[in-house]
Amino acid sequence: MPNLEHPAYPAATLLHLESLVPCRESQVSMLLSIFGERQQFSFPSIFIYGHTSSGKTYVMQTLLNTLQLPHVFVNCVEYFTSRLLLEEILIQLQSYSSETEQTSHVPCDTFNDFVRLFKQAVASRELEDQTLYVTDRNVTVVLLSEIVWELFRPSTGCFEPFTLYFPDYSIGHLQKILSQNHPPEYSADFYAAYINILLGVFYMVCRDLKELQHLSEEVIVMILLFQAMAALNFSKYCEPVVRGEANERDTRKLWKNIEPHLKKAMQTVYLREISSSQWERLQRDDGEPGQLKGLSAHTHMELPYYSKFLLIAAYLASYNPVRTDKRFFLKHHGKIRKTNFMKKHEKTSNHLLGPKPFPLDRLLAILYSIVDIRVAPTANIFSQITSLVTLQLLSMVGHNDQLDGPRYKCTVSLDFIRAIARTVNFDIIKYLYDFL
Template identity: 60%
Template sequence: MPGPLLHPGYDEEKLRKIAELLPCREVQAELLLALMGQPEHHSYPAIFIYGHRASGKSHTINMLMKELELPHVMVSCVECLSVALLFEQVLLSFFGADAAALLPRCPSLSDFVRIYRQQCSESPAKQTRYIIMEKAEMLRDTDANLLPALLRLQELVEDNVTVILLSEIVWDKFRPNTGCFEPLLLHFSDYSKGELQQILSKDRHPSYSAEFYSSYINILLGVFYSVCRDLRELRHLAALNFSKFCEPLEEGKVKESDTHKLWRNIEPHLKKAMQTVYLREVSSLQWEKMQEMEEKEAGAVRGLSAHTHVELPYYSKFLLIAAYLASYNPARTDKRFFVKHHGKIKKTNFLKKNEKTSNHLLGPKPFPLDRMLAIFYSVVDSRVAPSASIFSQISSLVTLQLLNQASHDDQLDAPKYKCAVSMDFICAISRTVNFDIVKYLYDFL
């Protein structure tokens, strides 16, 4: 059981409840309380909290604000597409709709500061107000004066207000070139394996004992911990695969204590699930269908190594297919292959009579990034909506030497790549996602 948080300015019962709601984050919660100080005292103007995704940053600050009933506003920098929305949300939360209505249609920073100061004079703060900015790295793309102003907002509006920035990047990469007020830094490290075991075990299924579910989580972490430390993703995978783990138990073949037999049953299933890590768009039903499809094609892909077949993510396979098509098809044929309503194209224009050499004999040709992405979105469209991690997967394919970068890093226009895999390799990859690549290759028309 977690020990109670210690802070003389807050109710002990509330602090004890917060400690229970924040397993493995009691140290960070105590540090935050120490930085925030007494509710009625002036707090530090700005706090910068950073750490990897799903490391408990937002959850910890949310619990502190709600359970201690502190005046605050949570602002998502992704949802606030303009500074006008940001200013409106802050004024609305602290001073009500009448104050937000005072903002002009296109407010400047000085308009926001003026209205905030005016409202403060009418209703001064009895305790510290907190403005919490989630995904704060998005602020780097806004007006150059916005971030420095937020960091010293307490001074500008002459109010007891603290701005808390939550980010996935370190402050050294965040700091504006023009300089600014330095916030206090607080790091949320990744959960250790033991901490993940403790947190995930709390989600146990009511039909099974705590020890049984804990042993399942231990098996799950044994497979996924080396490639995934994301608590939300691991929780998703645990819920997705638990029914498969329980199958021998429900059929009466084993007992709860037969961990070794349960492990042998679930091990191949979990290794197949490696390709759905961070692919949250795939539901349980879709994943089961994908597995059935792979089992049917298992005989055809025996020559493919475990590294390339099992552990290559789902979208990376389609990116590799798109890269192969871009390398071996002439650019003029893209409309014919990938545009659904391309109209009539005369065969004499599509096939040149003087083309006697196969593109596969000439080798892969470089292609721009935007062409590969256009082909990728065309071939993946009917399966799942593309995610935001596409560019990181392209970098991974380059690192694995499945793609080669054909242009220099300092080139101003779009980067160019070459596909570095063989025909047999790409055919095997295509079969795992049920894609007939031969129909889209110019040399095989």
């Protein structure tokens, strides 16, 4: 693929942009041709779609930031109503010209208010002669989605956007990206052969990362995942060469040396159960190949971010007495003493008695207490509860026609919930009544 070219931008800037987004030259070239020059009217709307981890968000943000194009970036999942969406656009537009400038909340009840305030903000920021990219001024709306446009098209008709597809990264693309950072003490061909072996093992399970939406650059997450794997396993791959038992071309000996090591790494492929230092310590421990100490057998299961906290809240509700909720989850309530709460019939551990049912409102109350950021009770949260029931991580107790609402029980083990809690840096033991 030739270097990017555009008459409005210096060649050095375009070359730097090309190095930041490898293997996406055709998509970047298409976007540059659509954008045109700063003073030209761009296409009113662009719809970019593709599977998760295909670089949509990262490429778009890198392009706008590198070329210093005025833009506003809004997550429509987070700002789920039209009022929140329009107000966030105005707030970001206020702070666009100066990072130190204080921004104030701008009430925007209707779309007419938005148009009026938008014109004022654009005029005050001297952006009248430039296209403003919003993810009757020249405005281009860029929509990023994993769903095709045909599923969004309204029945009443609309102006058709320009659609651009981002295909998945192939093994060749990932090999090219990862091979750029080879250690200087080894040849590029040797490191490329190692990356090829690594991708052959991990590509099928690591190319589709759907979580961590709080890190908006999906492709960076995927590339950093592979880079972490490559860094942690490369020393093991080089051992026969370092000991003088093989040279860089003895691929068979190199593969036989690293194969048990990679199989062992497959049990923690997402690298969220443990840190890099913990993983290195595990490699120095003697034990059966393929067995990781301290990890549950279910570490391969991936759950959305809030589903993990929902499952943690469900576990706490199942194994903690109701009367202890205030002590555990309300601030400034002092320390809890188990002797003050122990009754005669509570001589047996709650974990030995098994999980107890709890109502939905108690689950949500615990969830809001343990999550650091504010979570609105949206349909997304309730749908994740249904998904946990479908996965049999929660079970619904009683009949659906109960007037007091549904009741649930958590069905996972202590080892499993501790492994899930570690992925979100939550110390669940501190919140369990049995471990006080």
